[in-house]
Amino acid sequence: MTFAFFNATFFDQAVLGITPILLAAMAGTLSERVGLFNIALEGEMLVGAFAAIAGSHFGGTLQTGILAAIAAGALFSGLLAVGSALLRGNDIVIGISLNLLAAGLTSFLLRALFGVSGTFSDSAMQGLPRLTLPGIASLPLLGPALGHQNALVYLSWMLVVVIAVFLNRTPWGLRLRGIGEQPGAAVALGADATRYRFIVTLIGGALCGLAGLQLSLGSLTLFSENMTAGRGWIAVAAVMLGRARPLYVTGACVLFGLSDALGLRLQGEGLPNQITDSAPYVVTLAALVIVGLRRRRLNAATA
Amino acid sequence: MAYLEMIDIVKRYPGVLANDHVDLAVERGEIHAVMGENGAGKSTLMSILYGLQSPDEGYIRFKGTTLLLQSPLDAIAQGIGMVHQAFNLFESLSVWENIVYRREPRRGIFVDGARARREVEELARRHGLPIDPQARVASLPVGVRQRLEILKALYRDAQVLILDEPTAVLTPAEVTTLFTVMKSLAAAGCTILLVTHKLNEVMAVSDRITVLRNGRVAERLVTAATNPAQIVRAMTGQQITLPSAKRPREPGAVLLEAHALVVEQQGRRVVDGVSLQIRGGEIVGIAGVAGNGQSELIEALMGLTAVAQGFVRVAGRDLTRGSVTERRAGGLSYIAEDRARTASAATASAIDNLAMGFHRAPPLARRGLLRPAAMRDWARGLIDRFDIKIASPETAVSTLSGGNLQKIVTARELAHNSPVLIAEQPTRGVDVGAIAFIHGELLKERERGHGILLVSAELSEILELADRILVMYEGRIVAEFARAAADERTLGLYMAGGSRA
Amino acid sequence: MTVTAIRTHLTRRLGPLLPILGAVAVGFGVCGLIALWVGLRPSLMFTELIKGAVEGPQFFETVARAVPLAGMTLAAAIPLRAGIVNLGADGQLALGGCAAAVVALYLPAPDLVRLGAALVAGMTIGALYAAVAAAGEIFAGVPLLLSTWLLTYPAKGLCGYLVRTPLRDPTTAWPSTARIAVGARLGALIPGTPINQGFLIVVLVAVAVIFIDRRSSIGFELRLRGLNERFARYGGVALDRQTLGVMLASGAIAGLIGAIMVLGSQFRYTDGALTAPQYSWSGTLAALLAGGEPLGSVIAALLFAALQTGGFAMERSVEIPRVLTMVLQSVIILFLAMRGAIWRRS
16 A cells, blocks of 8 residues: 555545535435435435436536436425325335335436436536635645535535534524424424425435436536435435434545545555445444444443 | 303214313413313313314303414414423423424524523513523423423413313422412413312312313312312212222232342433332332333333343342343233333234233144134133223224223233232223222232232322332332321322431 | 125225225326326337236246245345335345355255255355344344345445356356356256246245244234334333344345245356346335235235336337336335325324
């Protein structure tokens, strides 16, 4: 291992890798705080990724791609909103079937609309442009990673702060927290639990749509089948690790992003990619185990 | 025309007429007691007044105007507040967040926390209900939580306050404080409706009484002009019967023993060095206000909660680290307090619920295989013996009333015929006839030489059944009395943490 | 038995089927609309789909597909009955198949012994790997839903690495092991069809699971835990032991199916070949459809097998992408989940 192991590219990769997960994890955080268990993040992200490419291709501009991603994510999550928030159906059943629906639907539409299977790429398509933050971009090592990213990356960081402030300092955030914790009490005091759950789910869908946008238009411009590759599930794990507190969840996302980048780096050093691909999942599992053991030790009660 | 009137209220449920043309009239600044046994219709009536349900016939008139309440929000908007028996609080949020929820003072788009805390403090002081606005609800004892619920209603300008069985969770001393608060609220113009079945409290604090029986108004009384016997007659339609006299017994061997038991939760010792013994043929009662460690003690004895220190012996065997399975096998049965969430499976049939715990051995199973016919007979037998009102043994127990579900739980646990039975609130929500039946069954267990650990919030139940009475306060056993030496006043003193011997 | 008694009996048995039929109808409706939207003909699509599932030799294809699908459904249904979701079936499947291939290829023993040992190895490895996730839940409280899914990646990665390096058969284009000798394979059950002896094994497993679920004390405890876990614990059911037990059983069946696929139809372990048909996801869906009830799950599995076989044929004959059948499956489940909620509300 050379000293340049953790070089600028490494951190750049990490930041790029974190962003979709972070956006999805924020969607998951809001859902969790309002009392819903949203495991459809994966499917929503995939739908958003496809819609971004489709919207950009058929609409002609990057803007149509962005709008398509947001709209598709929100619409798709509408199914979850109706099934889970409105009808109080089983979160897990609906979530899993939505993920599979998304996979089938996007693969089908890939063939039907673009006439290809596997991957669609268009080098002429415009991806998300990178911005440069003057002072930060010139920092050593972390400079490019932090100072030279596309707008969505910076948006995701701001989103963490906005959500944290929203939850803890605004009236609607307070009501949301109440609904999630004790819906009976909240409803008794006049909070419209169903409306909050519905809206949170749709916003979450839009956020996941943006996450998908980052995947398909963020660096390269392509869509391949099942390109989310489980990132939505990692977001679910991040929400669990961070106990649905925005800052802790972000920490969990960073952990995943770093281990993902580490895996890629080790691959560059010659380790077989089947092993390095597993790195982030193993790290996430290890983190869950460690945190779980620590929580067990704190609470003596097993009930 | 009265200040608050409920006129000709009728409410029907499938199979039962909960309110049968009920009239209620309350004056301003009055403390009005609504009395009746479990199932008499008082909860239904109050839930109509609070907008939780709509009457099938009849209406409500408040300050001269007819009210159309479609939800509690309408009631709150009209100035009617309610404090339920089961509190509805956000555990992880602070006192002030709970109180101002959905009426938050704002500064721009943010919540004005400082102003909220000030307003809460002011409100609390004005009504004599001291509370720390910043405290987390999870850390508050039960009496303070009730204060919080009252403040929630007052913060929303309640002019009518409905209190549903408020003293169930209070020590006798806290009850006195509550009465003082109620009287001062009434003096300031607040009208209070006190829903209860406790005679002495009604005599102490109310101005007038409406007694319901079987959904109808049995009597309207003026407190100053009546007496407990008359009230009981109105509630039950009978004369008071004396509690059954128990034959004194010589207790047998020690069947269940706990020594220096410590249970910790979140850094606190909720059970702090408890030692006790249950012998065969005796009923040991634990008196204490809910929240002083009784539930945690029982869970530790049953193996549902881990023990930090001390040991638990069942029939001489050390089962401190043993599972629930092992303890049940060792001779423990347990009527759990939370019948809906813990002691039964709502969507399962009565057959399944009654078979739990018996499903591995004859007669319900043989060599690991179930015997459906035997299971059905077993269920039918228990249903008949305990007079459980259910459509058929295959029906799901979610269709049962609270009292009938309690009977299912009690029937099953008694059927184990275990040497030791732990009974936690065994007659909560059960009608008077069934209470007497269950008490009879418990006494029969005692006759058979089994030991019973009885935890109950009803001091009268403990005084009626127990041979020995322990008082629990803040996780410790602070007093022990033989039945003959116990009286309600002394017990109440210890329950409130009073004088140590 | 009187007429009324027969009628009540039938309504109770068939009643639950009606919403499923309704869901299937809605599923077909939605897929028809999607087909119209992209310019395909729904009527053509459905006739080809149904023909492709049951006409002539296609019927045997459906049955052959139903074997692994039903197996994976059972693997999902056992824990689901107790309220546990095992999303790691793919990993257990792959490891089981890989282990079976290794044993069948390299164990120094006569043919039939190798076959038997390979089947046992597949089951054992699958069970042990599932137990790892169970340990995570029991000792560290890591939800099985997450841990099982996370563990599929190292499992697939390990198999992928093994089949590329130590076990690689250099003569094949795609990373695979060597071919398994004819004597150590699961032979054809009905000559001329793709149905192999694995069919018998899965039938046996299905009968066993259904029997245990309905008639044994263990099944009683599983079912009641699924209905109310607190109640099961309070009533004396040993939950941790039960968690381990269902995960062992689930992993064993998944591993067994992997072994059957390797020994009965593919005759070698090829990277990704076991998980490509996505039997574990379809199996999970079928089990969810039936709420974990074994017989219902298997029936749902048969339905999905028919849909998938039909989908392949449909794609071959009229070039409509077969992934539409996945859409169909998902819509059916979604509809049922929502309908169930509506039912509960009324």
